[in-house]
Amino acid sequence: MTVKVEITVNGESTSADVEPRLLLAHYLRDQLGLKDTNVGCDTTSCGACTVLLDGESIKSCTVLAVQADQQSVTTMEGLSTDSDNLHPVPAAFRAEHGLQCGFCTPGMVMAAVSLLEENPKPTEKQVREGLEGNLCRCTGYHNIVRAVLAASGQDPDKAEGSEPDMVAPGFSTGSGA
C-alpha cells in the first residue's frame, strides 16, 4: 500500500507515492536525494536528522513522511544560496570551527536556526540546553556553542556565562585572540 504525499521542501513542491511507514528522513534522502539529512541513531537521541517542519525543528527520523503531508520542510541545503554565500548560522559554524567530521552538522545547524528563532540572544547556558537534543562526537560542543552565540550577533568571548572565571593574562582561551 502506498500513500501520496505532497511536501514543500526548501521552497520547492515535491510529491511521491510512499509507504505509510516511510520516515521523513528517508523521504528526504532517498526520494529527493537530499543527503544533508543524516541518520545517526535509532532512538531520536542524536539529532543528526533535525530539519524544520513548518518552521519548527523536528527529528525527521521520528516523523513519518505522511505526517509531513501538505507541510513545508527546510533542510540545511535550503539555508544558503550557495557555498560562497552562507546563511549566518552555517557561516558562524565555519568561522568558529564548529564542525569537524560534519555528520552532526546539518542537524546541529538546523537546531541552532530554530533555537535562535525562539531566542535571538541566548546565554551560553541557554545555547547548551537548547542544543541538548543534538549530539556531536568531535567538537566537545565548545566551538558549536561559540558559533551559535556569534550567529546571534554576540561576541562569544563576552556573551553571558562565557567568560572564564579566572584566566591569567597572556594565556589563550582558545578564543581566537
Place this chain on the structure above:
Amino acid sequence: MSIMGTRVRRVEDPVFLTRGATYTDDLTDERLSGALHLTFVRSPMAHARITGVDTTAAREAPGVVAVITADEMDLEPTKHFPAVPDAMARPWLAKDTVRFVGEPVAAVLTEHAYQGEDAAELVEVDYDPLPAVTTLKQALADETLLFPEAGTNLAVAFGGEDEFSDDLFADCEVVVTQEIVNQRVAAAPLETRGAAAAWGEDGRVTLFASTQNAQQTKGEVAGWLGVDPGLVHVITPDVGGGFGAKIGADPEFALVAWLARHVGRPVRWNESRSENMTGMLQGRAQLQTITIGGNRDGKVLAYRLDVLADAGAYPRIGVALPTFTRMMAGGVYDIPKVETRARVLVTNTTSTGAYRGAGRPEATAAIERAIDLFAAEIGKDVAEVRKLNVPPPDAFPYTNKGGAQYDSGEYAKAIDTVLEAAGYQGLRAEQKARRERGEVLQLGIGLSCFVEITAGGMTAEDATVEVHPDGTVTVLTGTSPHGQGHATAWAMLASEKLGIPVEKITVKHGDTDLIPKGIGTMGSRSLQTGGVAVYQAAGELADLAKQRAADLLEANVDDLEVADGAVRVAGTGTSITLAELAEKDQLRIESHWDGQMPSFPFGAHLAVVELDIESGKAVVDRILTIDDAGTILNPLLAEGQRHGGIAQGIAQALLEEVVYDADGNPLTATFADYGIPSAAELPSFTLLTMETPTHLNPIGAKGIGEAGTIGATPAVQSAVCDAVAHLGIRHIDMPATPLRVWTAINAAQNGSDA
C-alpha cells in the same frame, strides 16, 4: 608572510555547510546503481550453540534476493590478530556457536532497505544457551571457555609471572595498592559503519568504506577474500568520525564484497546505531592493579601495574594495546623501578580495539590515580608530589622504564602553568571553606600530568604534490582525515612552500588506485608523518621549479626564490609562474618522509568539579589544559582536536560505560542508554598555550588528536575523588556516576568499604 601557525578557516566547510559531506551511505556513484541492501541477522545471545537456522520464510518475503548463512560461505574463519591461539579464529557468519550479542549469523539481501528489516525478522535461529563470560575475573578463572579447543580464555600475555620481583617495594616507607577499573567505552562516531561493493567486468571490486585508512583496508579485505590485492580498489568517501574504531577493515566489509560477488550485484551496508553499539570495536576495558611505593618526603621509588585487558569475543587490534599501556606505565615520572604485566582475555562481548588514546589513556589513568593515592597516604599536596617526581627539562631526550625515548618535555612547567591559571591556592582555600561549612556542594580539584606516544610504530608516510598548468595544485596523501581538517592543513603546508593560496590546492586521500601507499590516520600521527611528507614534497617541488626556471630565466639557481606561485630572480622583476613551468613539463614530486621515531606530546590538566554530596552528582565547572604538541600549524584545528578530546575524557570519567549484564546482554546498545554527553553536560574549556617543538621533523610538530582525552580523564576522575576525600574516600571508579559516588559516600559514612 608565513601561513604557518595561522588560524586558516577550513576549506572543507563551504561544501559541508551547504550540500553536506558525502558519507558512504550518501554515495550515488553509478557503480552502485541497482545495489542490494544488506541486513544482518545478529545473535541476541551472548554465548550459545546454534541448533538450527530456518530461512524459508525470509526467502519468500517481499524484495528478498538472497539469504545467506554460514553453510553457503566458502571463506574460512580468520584470526584478526596474529599472536592469539588459532582456535580463536572468527567465522564470517556464526556456524555452530555465537560468542557475543551482535555476532552476524545470517545475511539478508533485499532490493530496498526496509524490506531487509522485515525479512531479517523472519529468519528463525534456534539457540541453546551456554554460560556467558562477561567479566575479566570470570574469564581468568577459565571455568567457562569461549574456545574450548584453545584450552584457555587467555588470548595473549605480555610479561610473565617472573616479571614481578619480590623485593620491588623493599626500600619504600609507604606502599599503596588499589584495583582500578578502566571501563569499556564505545567510540560512537556519529556515522556508523558502512560499506558498499561492486565488482566490475574486469574482475576487480570497488569497495567504498567508512575507514581511517583505505590502504590497510585494501590489504585486509584482499587477504580475507583470498584475492590478489591488485583486484581490490578501496575508496574512502567522507567519514563521519572514527576515533580509532574505524582503523582498517571490519569483517563486515569482506562480507559486503563477498556477497556482491556471490549474487553478482552491487551490495550496500549501513548499520543501525544499535548494531554499531553491539558490533563495532570498543575501547579501554582494562582491570588494573596498581601498587606504588616511596618515601614520606614524596619521592616515588617503585611502581607496579598489573593489567587484565578484555579482548572481547574475537581478538582484534585491542589485543595489542596493552603494550602501549606497559610502555607508558610510568607516565611523566622518573621512577627508579617500574614493573608491568598484561594478560588479555576473551569474553562474550564485542571485540575491543583502538579508541582515542588506545592504550595510553589506560596507562595515564593508572599512574595518575596512583600518584594521588600515594600523596593522600603521605599527606602531601598532589601537585607537589608530581613536581617532585618529574624529570627536569635537561633530562631530555629521556628514556623511560618501558624503553620509550621521550623527545622533549617540560613537565613541571606544564603543571605550574595550569596551577597558576586556575588559581590553585584560591581553589584549595575555597574547598577548605566549603568543607568547614559542611556545604552540600563540595569542590573537587583534580590534577593530571601526562605524556603520550604519537606516531607510535608507524613513522613514515608518502605525499605527492603536483602543480597544474591552470595554477591549481593537487596533493595526494596517505593519511585519511575524518574530521581533522587535512584538506586545509595539508594545503597550508603546500602553500607555505609554493606561495599558492589554499583555495587553489586540492588534497586527495583514500583512493587506493590513485594513492597506493598510505598508512592512514590514527594514533595522532597525521601531521608529523603525512603533513611533513607534504611539506617536504612541496619543498622539493619548489627546488625542481627553480632548477627548470634557471635555464629559462638564464639565472643562477641560488638567485631564485619561489613566492606567490612563481619563481623569481631575487631583486628583479623577472619571473615565471609555476603554472607556466607546468605547461612546459609535468611539475610533480612524490616524496617519502620517515621521522624514524615517535614523538611524545605532554601536558597537564586541572579540573574543578562541584559535587552534590546528597545526590552524588558531579558537574565539571572548569577544566584548564596544557596540551603541548610542539609547534602548532593551525591553532583553530589544534584547538578543535583538544576540545573533542577533553569532552571524551570528561565523558569517560563521569558518564560513559558499555554495560553487559551477567548473561552478556548489552544494556547500553542505544544512544538512549549510553552516556554520550550533550552540550548541556559539558562546560566551555580553558586552553592554555605551550609549544615545545620536537627535533624529529622540520615543522616541530607532535600529535594532538588524543592528548585531550588522555589528560582530561584522570583529571576529572581525581577531581571527583578529591571532592569527597574529606569523607575518607580515596578512590571511586569511572564512570563516577551519581549512583557510584553516592554509594561510596554512603559506605564511607557507614564505616564500610566503598
